[in-house]
Amino acid sequence: MTTPVLPEGGPTPAATARDGDTLRVAFVGEVDHGKSTLLGRLLLDTGSVTTDRLDVPVEDGGLAFLLDGLTEERADLFTLDTASAVLETGSRRYVLIDVPGHAELLVNMATGASRAEAAVIVVDCRERAAEQTRRHMRVLAMMGVTAVVCAITKMDLAGWAEAEFHAAARQVAALADEIGLTLVAAVPVSAMTGDNITAASTRLPWYAGRPLLDTLADLTPWGDGGAPLRVEAQDVVEGRVLARVLSGELRIGDRLVAPGEDARTALRIERFGEPPQESATTGDNIGLVLSGPPCAPGTLLAPPDRRPLRGDRWRVRVLCTAEDGFAEGARCTLRRAGADLTGRIARVERHWDSARRAPDATDRGPVRFSEVAELTVMLDRPADGDDVRVCAPLGRFMLTDGSVRILGLGIVDEIAGEDRR
Numbered sequence: 001m002t003t004p005v006l007p008e009g010g011p012t013p014a015a016t017a018r019d020g021d022t023l024r025v026a027f028v029g030e031v032d033h034g035k036s037t038l039l040g041r042l043l044l045d046t047g048s049v050t051t052d053r054l055d056v057p058v059e060d061g062g063l064a065f066l067l068d069g070l071t072e073e074r075a076d077l078f079t080l081d082t083a084s085a086v087l088e089t090g091s092r093r094y095v096l097i098d099v100p101g102h103a104e105l106l107v108n109m110a111t112g113a114s115r116a117e118a119a120v121i122v123v124d125c126r127e128r129a130a131e132q133t134r135r136h137m138r139v140l141a142m143m144g145v146t147a148v149v150c151a152i153t154k155m156d157l158a159g160w161a162e163a164e165f166h167a168a169a170r171q172v173a174a175l176a177d178e179i180g181l182t183l184v185a186a187v188p189v190s191a192m193t194g195d196n197i198t199a200a201s202t203r204l205p206w207y208a209g210r211p212l213l214d215t216l217a218d219l220t221p222w223g224d225g226g227a228p229l230r231v232e233a234q235d236v237v238e239g240r241v242l243a244r245v246l247s248g249e250l251r252i253g254d255r256l257v258a259p260g261e262d263a264r265t266a267l268r269i270e271r272f273g274e275p276p277q278e279s280a281t282t283g284d285n286i287g288l289v290l291s292g293p294p295c296a297p298g299t300l301l302a303p304p305d306r307r308p309l310r311g312d313r314w315r316v317r318v319l320c321t322a323e324d325g326f327a328e329g330a331r332c333t334l335r336r337a338g339a340d341l342t343g344r345i346a347r348v349e350r351h352w353d354s355a356r357r358a359p360d361a362t363d364r365g366p367v368r369f370s371e372v373a374e375l376t377v378m379l380d381r382p383a384d385g386d387d388v389r390v391c392a393p394l395g396r397f398m399l400t401d402g403s404v405r406i407l408g409l410g411i412v413d414e415i416a417g418e419d420r421r
Ligand SMILES: Nc1nc2c(ncn2[C@@H]2O[C@H](COP(=O)(O)OP(=O)(O)O)[C@@H](O)[C@H]2O)c(=O)[nH]1
Pocket: 030, 031, 032, 033, 034, 035, 036, 037, 038, 060, 061, 062, 064, 101, 153, 154, 155, 156, 157, 189, 190, 191, 192, 193
């Protein structure tokens, strides 16, 4: 395994990749439980890809390699670690993200999860969920991905037995409950035969629910949970601010403030190649004409009555993805949508195995690979941010050592200290 480094040009801003009605769904679970095969089946049966793309026949397990083949053709930096494919149904577009299950691939898993807004937990009906699934579920919960569907798969190998399905589904439901995930549905499927994936199956007459694809429609991204308006100014061109709506909805006439500046009014909202818009929503990239003085690239704009928190003492949780870990006292950078915040790991409060619950005891020793750590980071200067539960896109970040080495993926729990609002 190699220590991950940032791709040139910076990381994918955590979880800001949503545009309009696109939902990014990570497929997680134990290795060999059938994630890749299920993904391949979804693509095939929705007509997203055709059978001539299969190098190996379906009956010989070829579906598991379908996505690998598609991904290799792309030069996109961000698909190198984690394979993904696009599926369109009705009004929604899904980006399906294949997440490897090995412990050593936790890095990829976390990167995939950090870009995902929802997840499908894939469980072999005969084997049930084990260590990896638990780990993946905890990482999802930590990254603010709370809506999940569980696919209980390989039902063909269990003689389509109702009892097998219920036993596995009950186990996952209990886990989800414990970890704090919302299990939207548990669906019995066979990815190999294609049963109950895009259409109801006659081999599962006892199952009263909907096929897997239909249940994905119930997955709501975190952005819809009443998150406050957050707009990131990225550049200014000819009086227009090129901006991204990180969360919430922006309307013409809305008042927006930046730290230490007077409020501005949104006068005009434009989208490339379209007439002026009345509003823009989470994930939209827009051209924005504002009243008042120009605003600097990197500025975070928010409504005057729902401003982000501000301070230099940040309480965060980080999933360590650096092979040789990190320790208290180290310099660090929090890279997140729109900003690189530099500082120091002032204190390791405690850390623990990511498959387990947080312990009560403090443990300030070095943080190891794949552990979750609670840290206090002292920033060099106060910065704006949000608690991940208030605004997931702004509450998630990538932790680096200040150069290109990634230490982990994190979320903001609390912002205090100097300049507190
Ligand atoms: N019989 C049967 N085999 C399956 C099913 N889904 C996956 N498999 C097989 O299980 C093995 C692991 O599948 P794969 O998709 O690679 O698992 P992953 O490691 O979770 O991505 C492969 O040999 C698949 O052909 C299924 O629904 N029924």
